[in-house]
Amino acid sequence: MTNPSVIGRLDIEKIRTLFPVLHQQVNGKPLIYLDNAATTQKPISVLKALGHYYQSDNANIHRAAHTLAARATEYYEASRHTVKEFIHASEVEECIFTKGTTEGINLVAQSWGRSKLKVGDEVLISGMEHHSNIVPWQLISEEKGATLRVIPMNEAGELVMDEFEKLLSPKTKMVAVVYASNALGTINPVKEIIAKSHAAGAKVLIDGAQATSHIPIDVQDLGCDFFVFSAHKVYGPTGVGVLYGKRELLQQMPPYQGGGEMIKEVTFEQSTWNELPYKFEAGTPNIADVIAFKYALEFVNETGKEKIAAHEKELLLAFTDGLTKFGHTIQLIGTAANKVSVQSFLIKGQHPFDTGMLMDAKGIAVRTGHHCTQPLMKRFGVEGTVRASFAVYNTLDEVKVLLEAVHGLTKQVNK
Amino acid sequence: MKSIIEAQDEIIADFSLFEGDMESTLFYLMELGHKLPAMDESHKTEEYLVKGCQSKVWLYPQVQNGKVHFEADSNTEITKGLISLLITVWNQRTPDDILNSDLYFIEKIGMSRMIGSQRSNGFASMIKQMKYYALAFKAKQL
Incomplete structure (x- = not known):
């Protein structure tokens, strides 16, 4: 992965202005859209x-x-x-x-x-x-x-x-x-x-x-x-x-x-x-x-795929590192060395559907379920996962909110 | 024992306390799910799985002294809370009570906004299945 400081950072706030859908409240909270592997949002030019x-x-x-x-x-x-x-x-x-x-x-x-x-x-x-x-x-x-x-x-x-x-x-x-x-x-x-x-x-x-x-x-x-x-x-x-x-x-x-x-x-x-x-x-x-x-x-x-990839990698690493800190309360699914900005996980003791709905209540859109990969789910012995997937317009602040939400749920499950 | 109408009005009053806050509503549903009496594991079979639900829902009906008694469980906490609402309203009623009742609480507590259209379909399947069991018991009694 190219070092972001070498290729120059993207102005994510400026990029976000190109995506009107991102600027809304969901359940009274600012939308955090992390279901980009399902579909990405569309820039205003499109x-x-x-x-x-x-x-x-x-x-x-x-x-x-x-x-x-x-x-x-x-x-x-x-x-x-x-x-x-x-x-x-x-x-x-x-x-x-x-x-x-x-x-x-x-x-x-x-x-x-x-x-x-x-x-x-x-x-x-x-x-x-x-x-x-x-x-x-x-x-x-x-x-x-x-x-x-x-x-x-x-x-x-x-x-x-x-x-x-x-x-x-x-x-x-x-x-x-x-x-x-x-x-x-x-x-x-x-x-x-x-x-x-x-x-x-x-x-x-x-x-x-x-x-x-x-x-x-x-x-x-x-x-x-x-x-x-x-x-x-x-x-x-x-x-x-x-x-x-x-x-x-x-x-x-x-x-x-x-x-x-x-x-x-x-x-x-x-x-x-x-x-x-x-x-x-x-x-x-x-x-x-x-x-x-x-x-x-x-x-x-125009944005540059290398810059996009570097930014997404930064988001993915921040999220995965954060999850790892929660220890045994989290099961990570998919820990390959070489990845795109997708992380599947489970909060132990909580069904992914419940996690997904509780995330939605906080305005966070993540995917839950088998992701149209049932044989893969079977291989890992799970019915489904919660999946966060990042795109160029996501921010480290959003990752922080997501991690706080996950942390809150792990505490709630283990209460 | 409360009437079907009283039971529904009580649910509406309880949910109104959350003033539409989604997160506390969901946590409350999960709490209700926790309180649901444990289902006999031997009743958790394919036969008693409710079809049309995204998550797994088992519903086992019995009739005692002319009144229907439902046992239920789900693999997801929120769904378990949802089915506990139906059980609160419909347990220990006659088949006719169940068949003739109008579940107005669902709309009043803003269920579809709360659980989305996919889960609403699953919820509708649970209602349909409970009414189906009530109808079958009624037919047996006749």
Whole structure:
């Protein structure tokens, strides 16, 4: 991690002025929003872009000859260009707009999986996957007679790389792993996973949903075959995601959904498919949100991912150190050495739902439950956790209030 | 014994003391949960789990001398407090009393604001299940 004093500190108070939603009271207390791994708040530039689009530019893209349609198309494609730069893809055609990470994974599972998987093949996932990177692979594996295998974790919530290597074999056709765990925060060594998987002849999909707002993404440097993420976890609107795929693979893959936009020519006998990326964008897309997404990525670029990551790391360390001081009253879940700004924990003797509601009464928004990672919860022998996740607009003062709240609850439980 | 109306009015009066302060309300609910008589562990089975709740809620009904007696437990303290409110109002009533009563206290104490829509659905499931048991006992009596 880069030292914050070297790269210069962010003016967090100034950043907070860009996020109108943060400035409100919840249950009579100033809102402290710490559910950023579920969704981040949106800067004013994104909100303005959404309003502006519907007020001034609304038209369907790619098809009409009129001015509004041309403008909408231009802005939509400009967003794609910004996405391409943001993840350092080599071509814009490799960046497909989806509804979100879940749709991106389903697209690959249904299109690539259906055309490539055969009886006896294996799909390798990890023990810390979100349900959205488990279930699509279960569905297609069952359909094609393939087997799903799982890379185990150690007690800290890190992948056991020796076991991963043992699981890799000529049967492995796809390795689909999460870059950063939503429940634990663990950053996985994806570059190493990709290299080793490729050496074994497998393709690799990286679920970047939790990583993309925290870690600089370079899909060419990573070498992954597919990379998926959601806009709404990177300060952008909901209902938009990106699937990056290597051109060669995307070209071989059959369409995922049929409809308008994705065709070249349709007769009742047969249809031919449009070029990339449109082949995978059937129907009228979420134009307004895609256009507004550009402003979210620009916010991240202008703020600087390194600075964001350094600030978030400072918040995470302050929180985790604080929790550790409460000793045995707290159970930490997810203690990997390399993490994004996510910390799951339990107050011993208190159900996470109760903790969540008592936190909400203090205006603190944290996530409680299984975080759509039931197998992971089972691995740690818990039903669910309380999760605090930090974004660039959170402050050390907020961490202090959170720690005081946790401390108060531990005393209440042990009274 | 208090009537269903008196029991509800007492709950409304108790909750009004908190003047809408969420934290003290939740702590009070947890306290009520603590006071709920312990449930016979052998009754905590899949059969008596209330469906539609986020947390686990067990509800075991019995009928004694024509009156319904509920035992309940939950794995979360706040939910246990919520079910204790229903038990306060409905325990030792006839099936008809339960089926014909209007639980106006829920709205009066601002329950939905307090527990949110997801838990409100769970709470509605508990009410539905209790009424269902009352109906089943009534059918048996006829």
